[in-house]
Amino acid sequence: MNRVVVSREFRARVTQTALSWFSSFHLSRCVHSLPFATVEAEEISGSLPAEVHNIVKGKWTKSSTWNTIVDPLNGEPFIKVAEIDETGIQPFVDSLSKCPKHGLHNPFKAPERYLMYGDISAKAAHMLSLPKVADFFTRLIQRVAPKSYQQAYGEVYVTQKFLENFSGDQVRFLARSFGVPGNHLGQQSNGFRWPYGPVAIVTPFNFPLEIPVLQLMGALYMGNKPILKVDSKVSLVMDQMMRLLHYCGLPVEDVDFINSDGKTMNKLLLKANTRMTLFTGSSRVAEKLAVDLKGRVKLEDAGFDWKILGPDVQEEDYVAWVCDQDAYACSGQKCSAQSILFMHENWSKTSLLSKMKDLAERRKLEDLTIGPVLTYTTEAMLEHANKLLQISGSKLLFGGEPLEDHSIPPVYGAIKPTAIYVPLEEMLKENNYELVTREIFGPFQVVTEYKKDQLPLVLDALERMHAHLTAAVVSNDPHFIQEVIGNTVNGTTYAGLRARTTGAPQNHWFGPAGDPLGAGIGTPEAIKLVWSCHREIIYDIGPMPKQWELPPST
Numbered sequence: 340m341n342r343v344v345v346s347r348e349f350r351a352r353v354t355q356t357a358l359s360w361f362s363s364f365h366l367s368r369c370v371h372s373l374p375f376a377t378v379e380a381e382e383i384s385g386s387l388p389a390e391v392h393n394i395v396k397g398k399w400t401k402s403s404t405w406n407t408i409v410d411p412l413n414g415e416p417f418i419k420v421a422e423i424d425e426t427g428i429q430p431f432v433d434s435l436s437k438c439p440k441h442g443l444h445n446p447f448k449a450p451e452r453y454l455m456y457g458d459i460s461a462k463a464a465h466m467l468s469l470p471k472v473a474d475f476f477t478r479l480i481q482r483v484a485p486k487s488y489q490q491a492y493g494e495v496y497v498t499q500k501f502l503e504n505f506s507g508d509q510v511r512f513l514a515r516s517f518g519v520p521g522n523h524l525g526q527q528s529n530g531f532r533w534p535y536g537p538v539a540i541v542t543p544f545n546f547p548l549e550i551p552v553l554q555l556m557g558a559l560y561m562g563n564k565p566i567l568k569v570d571s572k573v574s575l576v577m578d579q580m581m582r583l584l585h586y587c588g589l590p591v592e593d594v595d596f597i598n599s600d601g602k603t604m605n606k607l608l609l610k611a612n613t614r615m616t617l618f619t620g621s622s623r624v625a626e627k628l629a630v631d632l633k634g635r636v637k638l639e640d641a642g643f644d645w646k647i648l649g650p651d652v653q654e655e656d657y658v659a660w661v662c663d664q665d666a667y668a669c670s671g672q673k674c675s676a677q678s679i680l681f682m683h684e685n686w687s688k689t690s691l692l693s694k695m696k697d698l699a700e701r702r703k704l705e706d707l708t709i710g711p712v713l714t715y716t717t718e719a720m721l722e723h724a725n726k727l728l729q730i731s732g733s734k735l736l737f738g739g740e741p742l743e744d745h746s747i748p749p750v751y752g753a754i755k756p757t758a759i760y761v762p763l764e765e766m767l768k769e770n771n772y773e774l775v776t777r778e779i780f781g782p783f784q785v786v787t788e789y790k791k792d793q794l795p796l797v798l799d800a801l802e803r804m805h806a807h808l809t810a811a812v813v814s815n816d817p818h819f820i821q822e823v824i825g826n827t828v829n830g831t832t833y834a835g836l837r838a839r840t841t842g843a844p845q846n847h848w849f850g851p852a853g854d855p856l857g858a859g860i861g862t863p864e865a866i867k868l869v870w871s872c873h874r875e876i877i878y879d880i881g882p883m884p885k886q887w888e889l890p891p892s893t
């Protein structure tokens with residue numbers, strides 16, 4: 340009975356908040372700002388900086404330390420992030436430690452919360468489908484992680500569809516259990532999806548909305564209490580999204596939101612003893628976290644993502660366009676970006692490379708189809724290019740120069756879309772392999788060619804890589820596809836003429852394979868794997884056999 344009442348209350352609260360918002364939204368369509376938002380994407384500037392706050396124990400808080408973020412397009416200080424330092428972590432530790440290991444809900448505790456999250460997701464999905472809201476988030480993403488409107492909107496769209504997917508009863512279906520008959524009457528085993536309790540989510544700069552929302556909601560659906568930390572350069576987007584989620588009925592105490600540097604976060608995780616941390620970002624940090632947190636982590640780290648063009652040449656224009664998108668959309672700053680292209684010699688006889696060059700040269704700063712690189716400077720990328728060009732037989736295919744006429748601050752990088760050819764045999768040499776397969780998180784790719792009998796060399800190159808995120812086998816030859824897939828491990832592998840490495844939507848698994856710590860994002864399988872563990876309850880209620888006698892000891 341109590342549960343029913345609680346459930347009704349939850350639903351009434353969710354519905355009321357959303358309804359009042361929707362009506363005020365429709366009544367005030369001409370009003371400039373959105374009711375949940377505290378900033379206007381276009382107005383943020385040096386004279387009107389935006390502020391990013393934290394949430395702890397259900398309250399928005401500031402801090403005494405402000406980290407100033409500069410506009411990646413002109414270097415103007417334009418966002419102030421209230422960052423928590425080591426002296427300020429205790430309230431976050433206390434908040435997390437209030438959540439028991441068995442979580443905020445599980446199949447035996449507060450199951451109405453599964454329904455509540457179905458409702459919140461439905462409301463949030465609806466909000467993101469409103470053109471004005473979608474446009475707001477798209478432009479906000481563009482301000483902090485400059486990419487074209489379409490690429491930024493892609494994030495909003497994926498997030499909106501994801502939330503739609505987990506509307507209604509779909510959250511409770513995530514926690515679906517199973518039963519197996521036992522050995523005797525009254526015995527039955529049941530498998531359940533169990534939360535971890537207090538958990539943490541650490542996400543990078545490149546997808547300011549998509550990655551944090553998909554992981555955050557997955558954590559919540561399964562009954563965990565998450566603390567979320569997004570790269571401060573872009574955390575303004577999640578600051579605003581948290582406000583939207585609160586509008587949609589998210590209980591304010593369910594999520595803590597923190598801005599801090601990595602060192603402070605590390606301290607907090609150790610002190611709060613979070614049961615699981617999902618980290619999306621660089622391999623270097625991922626490896627450190629795995630040690631510090633004694634393996635209680637799931638990781639989606641680097642990807643030196645590869646594409647192989649098979650022997651069957653067809654649809655050259657289309658393949659060239661997909662290569663261009665995979666390597667250079669978002670200025671190559673996707674974990675799924677194409678880092679190396681293995682081209683069958685049949686493709687070398689076509690005009691594929693010159694088509695790729697033409698497409699790369701269409702990209703321009705004005706519409707952000709090429710733009711600032713947030714983790715590499717121009718010098719660092721050009722130095723890497725020069726090192727590759729010293730390898731015997733290598734050559735610059737296109738790019739390899741700084742962008743011109745821009746005001747991107749020197750702390751960030753700005754280069755033209757770049758491709759460097761390196762001969763396969765040279766790439767495989769011990770001295771060169773590490774250099775050639777170093778991931779440059781920018782508009783940068785290596786191109787190589789293999790002869791018809793050299794597929795084993797290609798497969799050897801793939802075997803020696805250490806991160807296995809996305810891959811593409813561009814061919815409609817089933818035997819070729821079989822051979823490549825059967826001899827590789829990448830977690831998200833596209834196969835067929837239209838294969839790509841990027842663009843992973845919410846409807847398929849995205850994550851590395853070949854690593855027991857590998858995380859996934861997007862699908863029910865990813866949510867269950869990352870955000871819940873298995874618990875088995877074996878019922879054994881009798882009755883006792885009628886003639887039961889005490890057996891001898893064994």
Ligand SMILES: N[C@@H](CCC=O)C(=O)O
Pocket residue numbers: 546549550639673674675676840841842843844849860
């Ligand atoms: N949709 C993104 C993946 C976001 C990941 O975590 C991509 O295709 O790169």
